[in-house]
Structure formats: C-alpha cells, structure tokens
Amino acid sequence: xxxxxxxxxxxxxxxxxxxxxxxxxxxxxxxxxxxxxxxxxxxxxxxxxxxxxxxxxxxxxxxxxxxxxxxxxxxxxxxxxxxxxxxxxxxxxxxxxxxxxxxxxxxxxxxxxxxxxxxxxxxxxxxxxxxxxxxxxxxxxxxxxxxxxxxxxxxxxx
Amino acid sequence: xxxxxxxxxxxxxxxxxxxxxxxxxxxxxxxxxxxxxxxxxxxxxxxxxxxxxxxxxxxxxxxxxxxxxxxxxxxxxxxxxxxxxxxxxxxxxxxxxxxxxxxxxxxxxxxxxxxxxxxx
Numbered sequence: 001x002x003x004x005x006x007x008x009x010x011x012x013x014x015x016x017x018x019x020x021x022x023x024x025x026x027x028x029x030x031x032x033x034x035x036x037x038x039x040x041x042x043x044x045x046x047x048x049x050x051x052x053x054x055x056x057x058x059x060x061x062x063x064x065x066x067x068x069x070x071x072x073x074x075x076x077x078x079x080x081x082x083x084x085x086x087x088x089x090x091x092x093x094x095x096x097x098x099x100x101x102x103x104x105x106x107x108x109x110x111x112x113x114x115x116x117x118x119x120x121x122x123x124x125x126x127x128x129x130x131x132x133x134x135x136x137x138x139x140x141x142x143x144x145x146x147x148x149x150x151x152x153x154x155x156x157x158x
Numbered sequence: 159x160x161x162x163x164x165x166x167x168x169x170x171x172x173x174x175x176x177x178x179x180x181x182x183x184x185x186x187x188x189x190x191x192x193x194x195x196x197x198x199x200x201x202x203x204x205x206x207x208x209x210x211x212x213x214x215x216x217x218x219x220x221x222x223x224x225x226x227x228x229x230x231x232x233x234x235x236x237x238x239x240x241x242x243x244x245x246x247x248x249x250x251x252x253x254x255x256x257x258x259x260x261x262x263x264x265x266x267x268x269x270x271x272x273x274x275x276x277x278x
Contacts, residue, residue, distance in 0.1 A: 011204040015180055018200075018233070034260050041235040045203045091236040091268065098267050 002060040007044065009054045017044040017057050017070075024059040025066065032121045035099045036066055042092035043070040043115050051075075064121040073112040181205045185216055192223040193249075200233035206241050213245070222250040225277070229256035239265065242274050253277045 005020050007013035021040045025033050040057065047055040051074035060067040096103050096117055103117035181199040188194060193216050201209065217224075224245055228234070239261075246252035255277040257265070265271055 014203045038235055041202055045237060091239060095236060095264055
C-alpha cells in the first residue's frame, strides 16, 4: 500500500502530514506509529521552517516495513546537526537518525530533494510462524499484493 | 496497475485543524515562585509560537521554577523541544513531567535529560 499527498508551505501542513501518515498506519503497533508521526513531523517542519517549501509526502507500507519519503522542490541540502544542549534548533534530522532503521537524501536532477526513511515494526510476541504466513502481516492487513501495486496519487490543492 | 481508490482506512482529506483545537494550555501558580504549565493535545510548528506568547507574561515576573505537565500531551516534536529549552533558560529550575517514553528516549539521546529534568 502506497499513497502520496502534497501539502502547502504552511505550518498547518505539519499536523496534516501526521494525520495522513497515521491514516496509512491504522492498526500498526503504537510504538511504530508514534515514531513515524514524529519523524514525519520533523521532515515536514524542515520543509516549512528552513526552506519554506511545499512538499509531497509518500507513505509506503508493506508487511512489517514502513517507507516514508518527503520531497520538496527547494534548493539546498539538509544538514544533520549535533546541536549543543543549549541550541534550540537543528534537531529534526537528528531525531530521524535516532529512530529510523535507515534514512537518506536523494537529489533530483532538477531542483529538489527527497528525504526518506525506513522503519520496521517491532517483532510481535508469541505469534507462531505458521500464522504469520497466512496472509496477515504485522499490521493486521492482508498481504500478497506486489510492491508496486495499489499506488494512488492524491493531490491536495489547498 | 494503478488503483485510484484510496483504502477505506486512509482519510481522503485530512481536516485542516486550527492550532486552537490542537493544543490547550493551562497555567497554575501554586506559589509565587512556581509556574505549572499543563499542555494537552499536540504541540508542533503550527502552535508553538502561540503557546510561547501566551506564557511569556507569566515568566516576566521572574519566577524561579517552571513545571511542564505533559501527561495529556499526545504529541510533541522538535519545535516543542526547542520551546522547552527556551523556557528552561528563563528559570532556575525546569521540570518536564510525565513525558512519553518516545520523547524521553529522544531527549536522553540528545543529552538533554539534565536540562529538561524529567519528573513524574
């Protein structure tokens, strides 16, 4: 399952992006959901606060894996800083680095970049192997679709 | 294959929420030196400035102790962390109570657990 949505360059896009992510992760373990919401919030905040850019958020969920991309059209490279404790800025990517299994930045040929991260659901307790292969993944959704299917592009023109 | 129908559990249009409904703040002063700020809801870029403005007059009187009660704070990100750090620099003692385990983990990894003292 993969969905994208565009968000305008305004502060209200930060909670809106979290809602979109949460909608994609319904039924996911709360630990995973909270971490994804936090990271999405950080990347959305970076787009708006640092480069004042609209952005496109893509959430892809397959089995126990969540892949998130935030794409903007602004120039410039994101920096992960290690702020001194007294600094009040520069923590967004630091948080992503701390919580994500993997993350990175892709630069488009034209202006723009995509910051992405991948997160795995924590292993579920006490679930026998034979139940795991019965078509329900860790999120309680049925699996079996090829990775490229189910893609929809939703554009929020607001 | 392209399926344009969004799955039913994905909201078609997330409600545009004003920051007013996203976060509520309650202020109490159990004694002249102490300010207790109770945050409810979600704190992020969209409302952190308003909360800071709301609280600013309370800090002008030179209070020494600030307690932020986060028991009912459902979400907070680095915008909130930055606000807490600014507040903590304005008082002698700053305490962050009942923070979520995830944020505790994040703040500890950033070496901020001393500055934003965690309380229960």
